[in-house]
Amino acid sequence: MKDRWDRAGTLTRRGLGFAATGLAAAALxxxxxxxxxxxxxxxxxxxxxxxxxxxxxxxxxLVGLIMQHVYEPLYTFDANWNIQPMLAADMxxxxxxxxxxxxxLRKGVKLHNGRDLDAEDVxxxxxxxxxxxxxxxxxxxxxxxxxxxGPSTVEIALSEVQPxxxxxxxxxxxxxxxxxxxxxxxxxxxxVGTGPYKFRERKPDQFVVLVKNDAYSxxxxxxxxxxxxxxxxxxxxxxIPVPNANTRVEGVIAGQYQFADQLPVESSKKVSTAPGVTAxxxxxxxxxxxxxxxxxxxxxxxKIRQAFQMALNTEELLLAGFGDPKFYSVAGEHFxxxxxxxxxxxxxxxxxxxxxxAKKLLEEAKYDGTPIRILNSKQYDFHNRMxxxxxxxxxxxxxxxxxxxxxxxxxxxxRGDPALWDVYITHSAFLPEPMxxxxxxxxGAPGWWKTPAKDAALAAFNSEPDPxxxxxxxxxxxxxxxxxxxxxxxGNFASLSGVSNKMKGYTPMPWPSFWNVEIAx
Numbered sequence: 012m013k014d015r016w017d018r019a020g021t022l023t024r025r026g027l028g029f030a031a032t033g034l035a036a037a038a039l040x041x042x043x044x045x046x047x048x049x050x051x052x053x054x055x056x057x058x059x060x061x062x063x064x065x066x067x068x069x070x071x072x073l074v075g076l077i078m079q080h081v082y083e084p085l086y087t088f089d090a091n092w093n094i095q096p097m098l099a100a101d102m103x104x105x106x107x108x109x110x111x112x113x114x115x116l117r118k119g120v121k122l123h124n125g126r127d128l129d130a131e132d133v134x135x136x137x138x139x140x141x142x143x144x145x146x147x148x149x150x151x152x153x154x155x156x157x158x159x160x161g162p163s164t165v166e167i168a169l170s171e172v173q174p175x176x177x178x179x180x181x182x183x184x185x186x187x188x189x190x191x192x193x194x195x196x197x198x199x200x201x202x203v204g205t206g207p208y209k210f211r212e213r214k215p216d217q218f219v220v221l222v223k224n225d226a227y228s229x230x231x232x233x234x235x236x237x238x239x240x241x242x243x244x245x246x247x248x249x250x251i252p253v254p255n256a257n258t259r260v261e262g263v264i265a266g267q268y269q270f271a272d273q274l275p276v277e278s279s280k281k282v283s284t285a286p287g288v289t290a291x292x293x294x295x296x297x298x299x300x301x302x303x304x305x306x307x308x309x310x311x312x313x314k315i316r317q318a319f320q321m322a323l324n325t326e327e328l329l330l331a332g333f334g335d336p337k338f339y340s341v342a343g344e345h346f347x348x349x350x351x352x353x354x355x356x357x358x359x360x361x362x363x364x365x366x367x368x369a370k371k372l373l374e375e376a377k378y379d380g381t382p383i384r385i386l387n388s389k390q391y392d393f394h395n396r397m398x399x400x401x402x403x404x405x406x407x408x409x410x411x412x413x414x415x416x417x418x419x420x421x422x423x424x425x426r427g428d429p430a431l432w433d434v435y436i437t438h439s440a441f442l443p444e445p446m447x448x449x450x451x452x453x454x455g456a457p458g459w460w461k462t463p464a465k466d467a468a469l470a471a472f473n474s475e476p477d478p479x480x481x482x483x484x485x486x487x488x489x490x491x492x493x494x495x496x497x498x499x500x501x502g503n504f505a506s507l508s509g510v511s512n513k514m515k516g517y518t519p520m521p522w523p524s525f526w527n528v529e530i531a532x
Contacts (some may be wrong), residue, residue: 050246051530053514056253056268059390059419060216065199067143070185070450071423072440076272076522077250079237080221081123082188082204085114085133085165086181087237092443094177095238097230098128098189098205100163103177109476110169112176118163120228122191123202123209130159135192137167143197144185146446149453150176174476178444183237183522185450207243207526219250234527236520244516244529254418256392263509264288269530271509272523275392276338282509289510293519295340295347296506297440299332299397302451302498306459307429309381316496317360318372319383319434322408323401324364325501331400332393332504339504345445345489351478352445354486357493369408382413386426386435390419394436397501401436426457440521441503445485446473451497452488460497 057076062069066078085099096102098120103112120128137157141147155168167176180187191203202210207229208221223243232239251268253259260278263271264285274282274290283290303310303319310316329339343361346352383405387398395416402412415432417425425431435457439448450456452469468491472484492498510517513531517523 051244051532052247052249053245053269053525053528053530054249054251054267055525056259056262056271057250058252058256058259058273059254059388060252061219061250062420062423063198064202064210064213064219066183066186066188067140067147068198069423070145070456071419072184072522073419075184075186076524077219077221078188078202078204079183079186079206079522079524080208080248080526081202081206081210082186082190083206084180084183084187084189086177087183088181088443089238090236092236094181095232095235097238098133109172109174112167112169113160114165114167116163116165117228117230120205121226122205123224124191124194125226126191128189128205129162130165132192133165133189134159135195136189137165137187139195140187144187145450145453145456146179146182146185147187148455149446150179172474172476174478174481175444175446175473178447181237182442182447184440184448207241208248211247216252218252221248221250222246237524241526243526245525248525254390256390260509263511266511268509269511269514270517270523270525273391274507274509276333276335276505276507279507282507287512289512291508291510291517291519292338292505293508293521294338294505295441295503296521297438298503299329299393299436299438299501300449300498301401301434301436301501302426302449302456302458303496304429304433304458305461305495305497308433309378309383310433312376312378313495314372314376315378317494318369318376318378318408319405319410320360320493320496320499321363321365321372322369322404322410323362323499324404325362325499327364327404328397328400329502329504332397332501337505338507339502341502343500343502345492345500346485350443351482352485353482354489356486356490360493364404366404366408373409378409380411382411383433384413384415384431386415386417386422386432388417388419388422388436391436391438393504394438398436401434429459438504442521445488449498449500458497460495462491462495464491464495465497 061073083097086094087097089095100115100117103114141151153169153171153173155170158166160166194201194203207227209224211222212220223246229241234240256275259271262268303316326341333339343358385398387394389395405412426435442448451458468488475481516528
């Protein structure tokens, strides 16, 4: 995992520049986005419409990707996945028993409303995060109090050791965003953070516009991953929902977009040979996985979930999703060799593709033929392609199957209702701390996995502060995942993005960020 962002592969070809000027692209998006003379703007093509702009209301990557520019956390990750302070002045002081964290805040940080950030903002924000997010709720039982100990000091008191606490606070998905206490509401109607960009405008299905925060207070350390210096070099960021993957490809090639996210891997050659565009491949970027509904419907039966797992040939699913082995790797281990969390526990149940064995489990479970509803979206093209192959594998094993293909925002909404699905297709960025992803390892995430075996394995893992001992305990958690099948992890995959050659300073990261990036005029 050492410096994986710096290892991202890049395919380039110099060309003639944009096929369409930025002014023409702005005109296509409506008069409210017309450029002011002398300003710079970036059109950023996203996979779809964000479900919300509240970073605590959704764990969807798209929400975190956009709003990490507006809100900041106390801590964040550098390019080597080490935790570094962001709004915190330094790493916390931790008591000898590991249960009290004292955090000093940076002085002089301005909120977007012009007021200085203080400890009461942080306390109110963290309490909201604990109340609203799956990871926060999972930590809540271990948090005795979150209090202000002066204008710039926050204390988090725990009832039990939580060695992953800072990693939870650093994650940009469903993240512990620090916001002005007076803006806190449910739902949020004002988005008042401390970030290098401020929220300006949202028109559903058209754009989200963020503008440069001229009063931003940056850290002074060199930029590294999400850590260190942040500078808004582009005046306006326009996040544009472009659900059709081919439209994102053609738009970035034509110069309509300066960045296009999550391109189909088969477009790699087309993008990399187009003039004025760079194809950026980040490997490993993340992992596709398939949560199961353990609360309601046929998948509430553990044996049926085991049959589902046994029926899957994940190598075929990855080939269907990504087309070429250079874009994926078949791996049953949650963490690779070299990671302190590497373990092959339970992986004998991975990538079986055993239709006959699955049929026997269905017979033992007295499966009554209720259709397995696979919720998926074409906005992530590889999701839908995997769903189509998955359906055939399940049918061969004796399942009845229904494919429910919806837009991504609808999928995010429906997965919260256990009456509407049995399996859904999603993916996660590859992260160094097991408790960060997938959210099903916490409490309350879609799938609603909650068993004594899960609780016991995670309690042992999360109560051990020694990193070496935690590594061994992770194998026990992985084994329970393979036994109880709250989700099936397909393997690892690369992410392909298209970046205009006029966009300078872009660094591939799981949640693309656009501070420290500029547009050449």
